[in-house]
Structure formats: C-alpha cells, structure tokens
Amino acid sequence: MTTENNLLEVKDLKVEFKLRQGTVTAVNGVSFQLKKGKVLGVVGESGSGKSVTARTLLRIEAPGIITSGEINFFSPKHGELAIQKLNTTGELIRSIRWKEIAMIFQEPMTSFGPMHTFGNQISEVLILHEKVNKADALQMVIESLRSVGMPRPEKVINQYPHQISGGQRQRAMIAMALACNPEMLIADEPTTALDVSTEAQILEVLAERQKTLNTAILYISHNLGVVSNIADEVMVMYLGQIVEHAPVDELFRAPKHPYTVALLNSIPRIDKAYHGQKLEVLSGGIPDPYNHPPGCKFHPRCPKVIKGVCDKIQPLQHAVSETWSVACHLYSTSINSEK
Amino acid sequence: MKLFKYIIKRLLWGALVLLFVSFFSFLVIQLPPGDFLSSYIARLEKSGMAVDNQSMVALRHSYGLDQPFIVQYGKWFYRFVRGDMGVSFLYTKKVESVIVERLPATLLLSFTSLLVIYLVSIPVGIYSARRQYSIGDFLASLLGFMGMAIPGFLLALILMWIAYQGFGISIGGLQSPQFMDQPMSMAKAIDFMKHLPVPIIVITVAGTAALIRTMRATLLDELGKQYVTTARAKGLKESTLIHKYPVRAAMNPIISSGGWLLPELFSGETIAAIVLGLPTIGPLLYRALLGEDMYLAAGCIMILSILTIIGLLISDIVLAITDPRIRLG
C-alpha cells in the first residue's frame, strides 16, 4: 500500500482497560491507514473495539490506556503528529480536536447538552477554533445548518435539544462536526439510533457533504449494509483485531474471512429465496472480555476451524491482493504455496 | 406564557398544601382528650383563680366549641387567615405576637444555614465526583456518613461542651446575657457572630451531608453522559466543559432538592434551638406541646409549614427559569 496522501496512519495500536475484574484489551494490535478524502468503514459487533479505536484517535479513550502502537496524523497546520504521545488534556490535542478531526456520535438524544441552545453549542466550536466573534459565529451556524438540510435554521439556533426530533438533532450534529471544515470526520454509528427512512436521509446528507468538502471519514457501524453505501474500503473487526480489510465492492463480492462471510449471510436479502429455510446466524456469543480464547479469537465460533492450528496460533495479516488483507489461517497456506 | 401558567399552577398547589397543613394543625389542637378550654379552666382553677360559668359559656361560644368539628375548623382557619391565631395560655399573649417576636431569628438562622449548605456542598460535591475514590472524596463521604449518623441534639451538646471546655464561652442563645437589652453596637454584633457558628453547624450538618451525596451522584451520572464526551471532542478545556455542561445539568436536582431541604432544615433547627436555647420558633413549639398550649402549637406548625411551602415555591420557580425543559415544555 502506498503511503502518500495518507492523512492518518495507525500502527499496531493497543488499548487496555484496567478494571477491578481484570484487564480488558479492547483494541489489540490494530493497523490501518486513512487517505485524504476517502471513506473507511469499520464493521464489527458491539465489543469489537471499533468505538474505542475511534475515541483513541481523538485521545478521549479514558479510562482506556494506550499500551503500545502509533497514531500518526498528518495535520496541515502542525505537520506530522504522533497523537499517541500527546497529553490528553494538553493544548495541542485540543487544537486538533474538532478543528482537524471532528466526531459524530451514536445517540442524538444525549450528544448535545440539554441546557444550552443549538446556537450556543455549535457556535462554541467556531468561537474556539476559528476565533470569530459571537454574532459572526451564529451566522456561520445558520449557514452550516442550512447546508445539512435543516429546515428553518434561524429558529433552530434558539432551540434546545429536547425540542426537535432525533433525525434533526443528528443533522445538527453533522452541521456542528463540519462547521470548522475538518480534514477528517469520525462517524461512530451515526444512524444506529434512527429509524430506517431517517437513516437514509442522514446517510445522504453525510455523503453529499463528504463529496463537497472532500472530508475523510472513518465510518463506524455494526451494519455492513449501511457501510457499503458510503465507504470506499471496509475493515471488519472482531475482539479488538482487524480480521479483514478490503475495498468495499470486492469484500461484498467474495468475502474471505469466515467471520465476514457469517456477517454477510446474516443480512436478510430480498433477492434470495428462503423456501422454509432460516436465516443463517452465527452460533455462540462474544467470549469473556477478560479471557480471550487462545490462537485465532474467532475459532470457537468458526465453522471452518482447523483443529490444532486455529486454537493454538494467532493468524497474521495475509495480503490477498495489494488492497486486500485477511487474518485467517485458511489463507496463509494458499498464499505460501503461490509463492 | 408557559412559565406564567406553570407559576400559577404551583401557587394553586401551594394554597392546597396550606389547606392540608392547616387541617393537620387543627387536628393537633383537637386530638388531646377534652377541649382545650376545659384544660385551660382546669389550669386556671389549679392556680386558684375563680372561673365564672357565664364567661366560660361565652368563651366556649366565641371559639365555637359547641359546634361540630368542621365548623370549628372553618372558624379557626378563617381567623388564622386574617392573622388571628388565638391566645397562648403559657405566654398569656396573642399567639401571633409570640411567634412574630421569634420570626426574625428563625428566618435569619434558616437563611444563613441554607446558604452555608449550598456553599459547602456544591463545591465539595463537584470535587468528590471529579476525583472519585480520591482521599478527598473518601474524607467527604466519611464526614457525610458521620453527619447523617450523629443526632442533632448530640452534636449540639458536644459542640457546646467543646466551646465551653476549649474556649470558655458558654454557648446558649444567640447573644450573651449582658447584651440582651442593649441597642445594636459593634460589640453586640461581634458577640452575636460568636454565637452563630455552633447553631449553624448543628443545623447544616445533616443537610450538607445529604446534598453532597446528591451533588456527587448526579454529577457522576452526568459526567458519564454522551454530551460530555462531545464537549471533550470539541477541544474545550476540561474545566470549562465540566462547568458549562455537566455541572450545569447537575444543578437542577440540587435546586429542586433545595426546596425539600427546608423541612429538614426546620427539623434540625428545632432540635438545635431546643438544646442551645435559641430564640426561634422551634423551642416555642416544644414548650407549647409540653404545656398543652394547643393554639400556640398549631400556630408554630402552621408558620413552619408556610415557610417551607414558600421555599418550595421559590425553588420551583427558580428551576423553571433555569431549566429549558420545564420552561419550554
């Protein structure tokens, strides 16, 4: 993979949570790159470490602790930055937050403070990062709200979160995230809490703004279908590790990792005739977070498990093609034999 | 407009509570066996005074004691609303004048105590929540537990003892006897200030402990909410964002529980005042109850409850003004 045009490089990132019951390794050796203006989807079950990964990029991972790895961000203003080394409350990371990397959260209900107007909360980022005065900031907020299709933005700036619907709140969130025109946007399941038709509208707005502003997006979802609409590449995470990373079309056409296959098969499809057969579901649940299984972490649930290999040796990332990698023993032998 | 409607609604509510409380107070007058007039007469006779039958009948009639309960209550309430609370037998004065004498000290002590409770518990609560499980947090919890476990009268006794043993001041009342009938002066003010800390501590300890716990728990709850992460992700300074968002949201339960602190405050004050001999309404009630001076007792309960209701209404209105979710529906 080429490194030019990279906006973000994550190398072997590990994040742990030290709890009383034991240590949870939420992110366990994750590496990926995000190119300028591209959309990278991250898919996985709850507990797969995708949200923690995202938060770590902004250094709001507490109480998690980065135990190893690198996060290199190519800031237009500050040059190459080793994010993992920054003080989480320091000035430098605070100037990166929102100005260069903004974030959209899952719960539109609670991601705005209940006691302040939208005008106040959105203009806050402009006053902070763009050093504009309050009146100008409010004008910019109105423009920004209009650009995401918010009806009557002049009125909305004086409204409180409880006064508008979830979909509208998420529009406001997008407007706030893009207000400072950041290089990169992290969207952490932005449509999960919305109903299907609102979800489609929000995705459309997001995709449109992404194209106009050429913002790079790290799009997190547990829904492969949603990700396929917006992403250029997808990485699938399982228990804090990336099991497959591929361009979105190729992944859908021929998924390699048994986990990806299972994820795809569990999506009900209209074009498939079901004739009395049931939707395939993955057996078993996510293992104990304090005690991950040895070897490949997916092996207890894997239909293609190789006894004596998968339960003993942890699979490495194998390149299927230049843009496609998978962490599974099934592919290590085939690649070795090709060589 | 919505705010206006809300306030009207709360005022009506207050009037209703008042009605209920007055009924309760009247019940207290009525509960002892025999009517109060008989006990009054018995008392007069015991002290060797002759009571002529005619004036007794006249008295009986004027208090409506020959009428059914509800009529008596109606008459009493009607008179109460017009400021006539009956006669105190203990003080041989009108109840309202006995109470009014003690109102300033009561209000002063309650208001100062409320202020102290807020000034202590909010910062300590914020500190405890932000530094959960730190030594400071542990100490605050420990003090809180002690504050809830030591009965007020005991604390009053202990502090009195310490003040007496350690500083040689006898803490009784709100001023030293030599200043009792003197006009206001610097020396009198200083003497008064010296007397204030012990009652204030006794009155505020339980309320402060409770409010610290509420503040800590609410703020911890708010700190875990998504909007705090949003604010952090925006690049705001930690102290700025915490004071702007979660502390602001945590203030609401504090404001609304402020009103409910009042009954507890008056409870604590009653105890402290009895033990420390303060010139407030609490000891008046105590004396009235022990001496079966029922009009005085009812008057005291009514006044304490009215003060509580006014406090509640104020906290409701403040809450409505500060919280957009109530103000705008």
Added chain:
Amino acid sequence: MKTPTFFRGFHKPKNSEPNKFNALHSASQWALIWAKFKDHKLAIVGLYLLVFFYVCILFAPIITPYDAWEDSKYIYAPPSKIHIFHEGKLSRPFVYQQDIMLNTETFERTFKPDKSKPYPVRFFVKGAEYRWLGLVKGNIHLFGVDPQTSINLMGTDVLGRDCFSRNISGLQISLTVGLLGVFIAFILGSVIGGIAGYYGGIIDNIVQRLVEFISCIPTIPMWMALSAVIPQDWGNLKVYFAITVILALRSWTGLSRQVRSKLLQLREEEYIVAAKVCGTSGWKIITTHLLPGFMSYLIVSLTLEIPKMILGETTLSFLGLGLRAPTVSLGVLLQDAQNLAAISAYPWLLISALLVVVAVLAFNFVGDGIRDAADHYKN
C-alpha cells in the same frame, strides 16, 4: 439501544463451553448483588456490627449481669476496671471492690478501689431472675461477680443502676423501633404507592398530592406534635407502638414515591409489555417480572429508613416526647445526659449516644453497600 433483528443471533449466549463470563450471566440477581456487596468493605463491617447488635439484644437478659431497673448503692460509679494483675502476679480477670467516699462538704462521691481482695469475673453465674423472650424463666447470666461487689462495664447512673445492662435493654427497644417502624412504613408505602402506580390517573394524583403535603410539614415538629398528643395514661407497650406508628407515618411517603415511580417506569419496559402481549396474567407479571425489578431498590430504601427512625425515636425520647421511663431506650437513657454538668462529671453516660451513632452508621453502611451492589447490577 435498538438492535436490528438480523443481528440478534450474535447475542444468544449459546456457548457450549461454560466459562466464567457465562456463569456470571446465569447467576441470580441476588447472587450478583451479594457478590458485589462483599466488595464494599464498610458495608461488610456494618453487616457484622448489625448481626452482633441483634444477637446481643436477642439474648439481652442473659448477656447483661443485672436487671436494668435494679437500684444499687453505687451511684454514678465510673466503669469498672477489669484487672489481670493482682499484687504483680498474673491472674484471671478480676475487679476490686469500690469503696464509696462521700465528701461531706461538696456531697461529691468518689470511688476508691480496695486493692486487698480481688473479685474474679465469673461466667454463667446466677443472678437476677428474668423471662427470656417473655417465655423462658432463667437466672443465669453470661458473666458477673460476687454479689458483695459489682461489675459495671459502662458505669452506673443516678440510681446506681448498671449502665451496661440499661444500654443493652435500650438497644433492644431502639433497634426494634426501627425494624417495626420500617415494617409498618413498608406495608403502607408499598400498598399505597403500588395502588397509585398501578392504577395511575386520578388515584395516582391524589396519592401524589397527599405525599407532597405530608412532606411539607417539617419532620421533627410533626413527630413532636403527634407524640405530644399520646395520652399520658397509656401503658408502656401502647406508647411504644404509638411512637412506632408516628415514625412510620412520615417514612411511608418516601417509600410509596419510590414504589410508584418504579412501577410506572417498569410498566413501560419492553419485557413487561412483552409479557403482557404474551398473555401473562396481571398477578404473574407483578410477582415474576415487576417485583424482582425493584425489590433491590426497596430494600435499599428500607435499610436507609431504619437509621432515620432510630434517630427519630432517640431525639423524641431525649426531648421527653417519645418513650417514657420506665421504658428504657437509648433516647430515654440520654435524657440523663441533657446538660453540660452531667456530661463533664459522668462522661460514661454518653456511651448510649455512641451506641446510637454506631448503630446508625452500621445501617447506613449496609444500605450504601446494597445500593452500590444493586446499581452495579443495573449496569
């Protein structure tokens, strides 16, 4: 959080290998709460203290060496010192006879130990007769000394009565007032709150207002007023029950509020709706779904309500408005410590206060522990 249907299969805990995680998931609610509770050190200390206290009051007449109402010549004797060295030699625990010296000018009493003869502390001695639990006659006491002298672990009072025996008897009343009061409050609170929460509408509205009205009257003045109207000629037992009811009259409001709000909240929960849709009967919904849902909350508020009642009883009795002598409660005992002169001359009278504080703290710790445990379970 909504989980799309196609994703649900992942969450089924059907793992064939039962591990720690799944064991935790299948444990009952109470086992989980207990597991959490054990981590709360103060709560465990509180629990031990409470068990100790209640065992003590259960066997009160046996543990105490004297009758709590029996006068003696030892007036205001300080707590007896238990010695183990007699004339420089180690011996079994014993006390010395206290000679009473009366200063004829000040009428102050001083006690001087007569060190010539040790009186060993004996166990399971015969003493004052009692009826254990009002049923079993007995006269064996856990410990005691030769009747010639006396052992007063916590000193004696104005009539020479043994404060240790009186304190244990006082604990018996004070700690049961809390339990009985909470029981009454629990019945009142859950029935009234339950009705309000279950029926809603006008009934709910009326109950809500009633609760608010009662809460508007300051607690202590309300208790004072109510206990002041208890007729003077009532017997001990009647006054005891009356005081308990008065204390409960205030406490039920908080409980009913909790029961109501929890019921209203649970009514809307999806699993309750699901149970209703499935045709589960109302009774079964209440017992198998609703009750476990808020039992832990109820227990927390009950545990935290007991110390308030103990404090209430103590305060009322201290003020002379609660229980009356000859009933012995910690508050009644504290009446003797009402002024500074008494406290500085006979500080051991404050031991009763210490017992109140320790008992109340213990209840608060336990309540706090259960709350934390229940909260954690909720998450």
